[in-house]
Amino acid sequence: MIYKVKKTTQVYEIKTCEYIENDIIKLEDLMITFWSPQNFKGKEKNYLLRKNHDDWSIMHTKKQIKNEHEWLDELNLDKDKFCFFQTTIVDDITHYKIIEKINPNNNKEAQWETHTLDKDTGVYRL
Protein backbone atom coordinates (compact mmCIF):
# COMPACT_ATOMS: atom_id res chain seq x y z
CA MET A 1 0.00 0.00 0.00
CA ILE A 2 1.13 3.51 -0.74
CA TYR A 3 0.30 5.85 2.10
CA LYS A 4 -0.50 9.32 0.80
CA VAL A 5 -0.17 12.53 2.79
CA LYS A 6 -1.14 15.93 1.45
CA LYS A 7 1.04 18.81 2.64
CA THR A 8 -0.21 22.36 2.34
CA THR A 9 1.04 25.64 3.74
CA GLN A 10 -1.00 28.82 4.07
CA VAL A 11 -1.09 32.07 5.97
CA TYR A 12 -2.51 31.61 9.47
CA GLU A 13 -2.26 35.20 10.67
CA ILE A 14 -1.13 38.18 8.62
CA LYS A 15 1.82 40.22 9.90
CA THR A 16 1.47 39.01 13.45
CA CYS A 17 4.99 37.80 14.21
CA GLU A 18 7.37 40.45 15.48
CA TYR A 19 11.07 39.72 15.39
CA ILE A 20 14.40 41.47 15.20
CA GLU A 21 16.75 41.13 12.29
CA ASN A 22 19.91 43.20 12.06
CA ASP A 23 18.62 45.41 14.88
CA ILE A 24 15.48 46.18 12.90
CA ILE A 25 12.05 45.20 14.21
CA LYS A 26 10.08 43.42 11.54
CA LEU A 27 6.65 41.87 11.18
CA GLU A 28 5.99 38.71 9.27
CA ASP A 29 3.05 36.39 8.59
CA LEU A 30 2.48 33.37 10.79
CA MET A 31 2.20 30.39 8.48
CA ILE A 32 0.54 27.06 9.11
CA THR A 33 1.41 23.80 7.43
CA PHE A 34 -1.00 20.87 7.39
CA TRP A 35 -0.13 17.23 6.81
CA SER A 36 -3.37 15.47 5.91
CA PRO A 37 -3.44 11.69 5.49
CA GLN A 38 -5.37 10.91 2.32
CA ASN A 39 -5.92 7.19 2.43
CA PHE A 40 -5.21 5.93 5.93
CA LYS A 41 -6.57 6.56 9.40
CA GLY A 42 -4.02 8.99 10.70
CA LYS A 43 -4.84 12.31 12.29
CA GLU A 44 -4.14 15.55 10.47
CA LYS A 45 -1.11 17.37 11.88
CA ASN A 46 -0.30 21.04 11.73
CA TYR A 47 2.63 23.28 12.45
CA LEU A 48 2.97 27.02 12.89
CA LEU A 49 6.06 28.99 12.03
CA ARG A 50 6.92 32.50 10.95
CA LYS A 51 7.21 33.00 7.21
CA ASN A 52 10.85 33.04 6.05
CA HIS A 53 12.13 31.73 9.39
CA ASP A 54 15.84 30.93 9.12
CA ASP A 55 15.25 27.36 10.22
CA TRP A 56 12.03 26.82 8.27
CA SER A 57 13.22 23.72 6.47
CA ILE A 58 14.87 22.02 9.43
CA MET A 59 12.02 22.71 11.82
CA HIS A 60 9.44 21.41 9.37
CA THR A 61 11.48 18.32 8.71
CA LYS A 62 11.66 17.57 12.42
CA LYS A 63 7.90 18.05 12.69
CA GLN A 64 7.33 15.77 9.73
CA ILE A 65 9.37 13.01 11.34
CA LYS A 66 7.42 13.48 14.55
CA ASN A 67 4.21 13.20 12.52
CA GLU A 68 5.39 9.93 11.01
CA HIS A 69 6.04 8.50 14.46
CA GLU A 70 2.60 9.60 15.62
CA TRP A 71 0.93 8.05 12.59
CA LEU A 72 2.65 4.76 13.30
CA ASP A 73 1.20 4.89 16.79
CA GLU A 74 -2.22 5.71 15.37
CA LEU A 75 -1.93 2.73 13.04
CA ASN A 76 -0.99 0.55 16.02
CA LEU A 77 2.47 -0.07 14.63
CA ASP A 78 5.56 -0.09 16.84
CA LYS A 79 7.73 2.82 15.74
CA ASP A 80 10.79 0.92 16.91
CA LYS A 81 10.00 -1.81 14.40
CA PHE A 82 8.47 0.11 11.52
CA CYS A 83 9.00 3.43 9.83
CA PHE A 84 7.51 5.53 7.08
CA PHE A 85 9.66 5.53 4.00
CA GLN A 86 9.15 8.37 1.56
CA THR A 87 9.13 7.20 -2.03
CA THR A 88 7.92 10.06 -4.18
CA ILE A 89 6.35 13.48 -4.00
CA VAL A 90 3.70 14.23 -6.61
CA ASP A 91 2.57 17.84 -6.49
CA ASP A 92 1.64 18.33 -2.83
CA ILE A 93 1.13 14.64 -2.08
CA THR A 94 3.91 12.68 -0.43
CA HIS A 95 3.88 8.96 -1.07
CA TYR A 96 5.13 6.64 1.64
CA LYS A 97 5.58 2.98 2.19
CA ILE A 98 5.69 1.59 5.69
CA ILE A 99 8.70 -0.64 6.01
CA GLU A 100 9.83 -3.02 8.65
CA LYS A 101 13.20 -2.04 9.97
CA ILE A 102 16.05 -4.32 9.16
CA ASN A 103 18.01 -6.57 11.41
CA PRO A 104 21.47 -4.99 11.49
CA ASN A 105 23.06 -8.42 11.45
CA ASN A 106 21.53 -9.24 8.10
CA ASN A 107 23.28 -8.74 4.84
CA LYS A 108 22.56 -5.20 3.76
CA GLU A 109 23.03 -5.76 0.05
CA ALA A 110 20.32 -8.39 -0.03
CA GLN A 111 18.09 -6.09 1.96
CA TRP A 112 18.52 -3.27 -0.52
CA GLU A 113 17.81 -5.57 -3.42
CA THR A 114 14.60 -6.73 -1.85
CA HIS A 115 13.64 -3.19 -1.14
CA THR A 116 14.20 -2.09 -4.73
CA LEU A 117 11.90 -4.80 -5.98
CA ASP A 118 8.99 -3.94 -3.72
CA LYS A 119 5.61 -4.33 -5.39
CA ASP A 120 3.77 -1.55 -3.61
CA THR A 121 1.75 -3.72 -1.35
CA GLY A 122 1.67 -4.19 2.37
CA VAL A 123 4.44 -3.53 4.83
CA TYR A 124 7.90 -3.88 3.45
CA ARG A 125 11.01 -5.43 4.80
CA LEU A 126 14.28 -3.86 3.73
Add this chain to the structure above:
Amino acid sequence: MAIGSGTLSLSTIAGEYGGSVPHNISEYYRGGGNVPVSSNTSTIPSSGTIDLQDFQNTSNTAPTDAEFAGTVGSFYYSQGKSTFSNAGIGSGLGSFTDNSITTKDGSSTVTVNNMRWNPETILSNDNTAKVLTSAGTNTTLGYSTWVVSNSASQFNQSSSGSVFADGNSSFYLSGFPSAGHVPAQNIEVGAGSGNFTVLTSTHNTTAQRADNGFDLKITLN
Protein backbone atom coordinates in the same frame (compact mmCIF):
# COMPACT_ATOMS: atom_id res chain seq x y z
CA MET B 1 16.79 36.53 14.36
CA ALA B 2 15.23 36.92 17.76
CA ILE B 3 12.03 37.91 19.43
CA GLY B 4 12.00 41.56 20.43
CA SER B 5 11.51 43.19 23.78
CA GLY B 6 8.04 44.63 23.26
CA THR B 7 4.69 43.21 24.22
CA LEU B 8 4.61 39.68 22.94
CA SER B 9 1.85 37.51 21.57
CA LEU B 10 1.60 33.76 21.41
CA SER B 11 1.70 34.09 17.64
CA THR B 12 5.10 35.76 17.84
CA ILE B 13 6.36 32.93 20.03
CA ALA B 14 4.93 30.30 17.69
CA GLY B 15 6.51 32.14 14.80
CA GLU B 16 9.93 31.84 16.39
CA TYR B 17 9.73 28.40 18.00
CA GLY B 18 7.06 26.64 15.96
CA GLY B 19 4.02 24.90 17.36
CA SER B 20 0.67 23.38 16.54
CA VAL B 21 -2.85 24.66 16.89
CA PRO B 22 -4.64 24.81 19.19
CA HIS B 23 -1.54 26.17 20.87
CA ASN B 24 -0.90 27.01 24.48
CA ILE B 25 1.98 28.65 26.25
CA SER B 26 2.64 25.39 28.08
CA GLU B 27 4.05 24.08 24.80
CA TYR B 28 6.91 26.48 25.20
CA TYR B 29 8.74 25.41 28.31
CA ARG B 30 12.49 25.47 27.80
CA GLY B 31 13.71 22.03 26.91
CA GLY B 32 10.27 20.89 25.82
CA GLY B 33 9.40 19.95 22.31
CA ASN B 34 9.61 23.44 20.88
CA VAL B 35 12.16 25.46 22.83
CA PRO B 36 15.79 24.34 22.75
CA VAL B 37 18.08 24.67 25.73
CA SER B 38 20.70 27.29 25.01
CA SER B 39 21.88 30.54 26.51
CA ASN B 40 19.57 32.30 24.07
CA THR B 41 16.59 30.75 25.86
CA SER B 42 17.85 31.09 29.41
CA THR B 43 15.03 33.39 30.51
CA ILE B 44 12.38 30.83 29.61
CA PRO B 45 11.45 28.53 32.48
CA SER B 46 11.57 24.78 32.03
CA SER B 47 8.60 24.24 34.35
CA GLY B 48 6.23 26.07 36.63
CA THR B 49 5.10 29.60 36.03
CA ILE B 50 5.64 30.80 32.48
CA ASP B 51 4.77 34.17 31.01
CA LEU B 52 4.85 35.64 27.54
CA GLN B 53 7.38 38.20 28.69
CA ASP B 54 9.83 35.39 29.53
CA PHE B 55 10.38 35.20 25.78
CA GLN B 56 11.62 38.74 25.29
CA ASN B 57 14.98 38.84 23.49
CA THR B 58 15.11 35.07 23.12
CA SER B 59 15.85 33.11 19.98
CA ASN B 60 15.31 29.61 18.68
CA THR B 61 18.81 29.75 17.22
CA ALA B 62 21.60 28.57 19.48
CA PRO B 63 24.13 31.30 20.25
CA THR B 64 27.01 28.97 19.74
CA ASP B 65 28.16 27.66 16.44
CA ALA B 66 26.11 24.49 16.26
CA GLU B 67 26.36 24.06 12.55
CA PHE B 68 28.91 22.82 10.14
CA ALA B 69 28.48 22.84 6.45
CA GLY B 70 30.01 22.08 3.13
CA THR B 71 29.36 21.21 -0.44
CA VAL B 72 28.26 17.79 -1.54
CA GLY B 73 30.47 16.01 -4.03
CA SER B 74 29.46 14.36 -7.21
CA PHE B 75 27.44 11.20 -7.55
CA TYR B 76 26.90 8.41 -9.87
CA TYR B 77 23.30 7.59 -10.44
CA SER B 78 21.86 4.36 -11.63
CA GLN B 79 18.23 3.85 -12.20
CA GLY B 80 16.06 1.09 -13.46
CA LYS B 81 12.37 0.65 -13.69
CA SER B 82 11.82 0.99 -9.97
CA THR B 83 10.53 4.24 -8.57
CA PHE B 84 13.73 4.88 -6.72
CA SER B 85 17.28 3.82 -6.85
CA ASN B 86 20.46 4.16 -4.89
CA ALA B 87 23.05 6.75 -5.70
CA GLY B 88 26.52 7.03 -4.32
CA ILE B 89 29.72 8.92 -4.58
CA GLY B 90 31.45 8.87 -7.89
CA SER B 91 34.30 11.31 -7.82
CA GLY B 92 35.06 14.85 -6.80
CA LEU B 93 34.52 15.04 -3.06
CA GLY B 94 32.93 18.11 -1.67
CA SER B 95 34.57 20.26 0.93
CA PHE B 96 33.77 22.05 4.13
CA THR B 97 32.70 25.63 4.02
CA ASP B 98 32.35 25.72 7.80
CA ASN B 99 33.90 22.98 9.87
CA SER B 100 33.84 24.40 13.37
CA ILE B 101 31.25 23.83 16.03
CA THR B 102 31.04 25.16 19.54
CA THR B 103 29.84 23.46 22.66
CA LYS B 104 26.34 24.31 23.69
CA ASP B 105 27.57 26.13 26.74
CA GLY B 106 29.95 28.14 24.59
CA SER B 107 33.03 26.98 26.47
CA SER B 108 35.05 25.71 23.53
CA THR B 109 35.15 25.34 19.80
CA VAL B 110 35.90 22.10 18.02
CA THR B 111 37.12 21.69 14.48
CA VAL B 112 35.50 18.92 12.54
CA ASN B 113 37.95 17.33 10.17
CA ASN B 114 36.09 14.21 9.32
CA MET B 115 32.56 13.05 8.83
CA ARG B 116 31.85 9.41 8.66
CA TRP B 117 28.50 7.85 8.28
CA ASN B 118 28.43 4.84 6.09
CA PRO B 119 26.52 1.59 5.94
CA GLU B 120 29.31 -0.44 7.47
CA THR B 121 29.52 1.59 10.63
CA ILE B 122 25.84 2.25 10.91
CA LEU B 123 25.17 -1.43 10.55
CA SER B 124 27.61 -2.41 13.24
CA ASN B 125 26.20 -4.76 15.80
CA ASP B 126 25.81 -2.14 18.45
CA ASN B 127 24.00 0.25 16.10
CA THR B 128 26.54 2.94 16.84
CA ALA B 129 27.88 4.95 13.98
CA LYS B 130 31.06 6.94 14.11
CA VAL B 131 30.01 10.20 12.63
CA LEU B 132 32.48 12.92 13.36
CA THR B 133 36.08 13.11 14.30
CA SER B 134 37.31 16.30 15.79
CA ALA B 135 40.84 17.63 15.82
CA GLY B 136 42.56 17.45 19.15
CA THR B 137 39.86 18.40 21.57
CA ASN B 138 38.18 16.01 23.90
CA THR B 139 34.96 17.84 24.45
CA THR B 140 31.42 16.91 25.13
CA LEU B 141 29.37 19.09 22.86
CA GLY B 142 26.19 18.90 24.85
CA TYR B 143 23.90 18.41 21.90
CA SER B 144 21.55 15.49 21.70
CA THR B 145 20.32 15.44 18.13
CA TRP B 146 21.42 16.47 14.71
CA VAL B 147 19.67 17.45 11.52
CA VAL B 148 21.03 17.12 8.03
CA SER B 149 19.62 19.57 5.56
CA ASN B 150 20.33 20.69 2.09
CA SER B 151 19.24 23.25 -0.41
CA ALA B 152 18.05 20.32 -2.48
CA SER B 153 14.95 18.73 -1.09
CA GLN B 154 16.13 15.17 -1.52
CA PHE B 155 18.64 15.66 1.27
CA ASN B 156 16.37 17.59 3.50
CA GLN B 157 16.39 14.85 6.08
CA SER B 158 16.95 14.59 9.74
CA SER B 159 17.85 12.00 12.25
CA SER B 160 18.17 11.79 15.95
CA GLY B 161 20.52 10.00 18.23
CA SER B 162 22.99 10.88 20.91
CA VAL B 163 25.89 13.10 19.98
CA PHE B 164 28.72 12.88 22.42
CA ALA B 165 32.47 12.80 22.63
CA ASP B 166 34.58 9.87 23.70
CA GLY B 167 38.13 9.83 24.98
CA ASN B 168 39.50 9.86 21.48
CA SER B 169 37.77 13.06 20.59
CA SER B 170 35.38 11.36 18.29
CA PHE B 171 31.70 11.95 18.10
CA TYR B 172 29.25 9.20 17.63
CA LEU B 173 25.63 8.77 16.91
CA SER B 174 24.06 6.09 18.99
CA GLY B 175 20.60 4.99 19.85
CA PHE B 176 19.60 4.41 16.29
CA PRO B 177 16.92 1.82 15.81
CA SER B 178 17.98 -1.40 14.21
CA ALA B 179 17.00 0.08 10.88
CA GLY B 180 20.58 1.22 10.77
CA HIS B 181 20.97 2.95 7.48
CA VAL B 182 17.40 4.16 7.39
CA PRO B 183 17.29 6.37 10.45
CA ALA B 184 15.46 8.97 8.47
CA GLN B 185 15.30 8.89 4.72
CA ASN B 186 18.49 7.16 3.79
CA ILE B 187 20.94 10.00 3.83
CA GLU B 188 24.37 8.75 4.63
CA VAL B 189 27.41 10.94 4.93
CA GLY B 190 30.82 9.46 4.34
CA ALA B 191 34.24 10.76 5.01
CA GLY B 192 37.54 11.95 3.81
CA SER B 193 39.73 14.14 5.94
CA GLY B 194 38.46 17.64 5.51
CA ASN B 195 35.95 16.42 3.00
CA PHE B 196 32.70 14.63 3.02
CA THR B 197 30.33 13.18 0.59
CA VAL B 198 27.02 11.47 0.45
CA LEU B 199 27.58 7.81 -0.10
CA THR B 200 24.08 6.68 -0.73
CA SER B 201 20.71 8.21 -0.83
CA THR B 202 17.35 7.61 -2.37
CA HIS B 203 16.22 9.75 -5.22
CA ASN B 204 13.10 10.12 -7.20
CA THR B 205 13.96 9.02 -10.69
CA THR B 206 12.03 11.74 -12.37
CA ALA B 207 12.72 14.90 -10.44
CA GLN B 208 15.38 14.47 -7.82
CA ARG B 209 18.46 13.44 -9.66
CA ALA B 210 21.61 13.68 -7.66
CA ASP B 211 23.97 16.38 -8.77
CA ASN B 212 27.07 18.25 -7.76
CA GLY B 213 27.50 21.24 -5.62
CA PHE B 214 24.51 21.28 -3.32
CA ASP B 215 25.08 22.90 0.00
CA LEU B 216 24.78 20.58 2.93
CA LYS B 217 24.33 21.70 6.50
CA ILE B 218 24.39 19.67 9.68
CA THR B 219 22.90 21.29 12.72
CA LEU B 220 23.36 19.99 16.23
CA ASN B 221 20.44 20.56 18.54
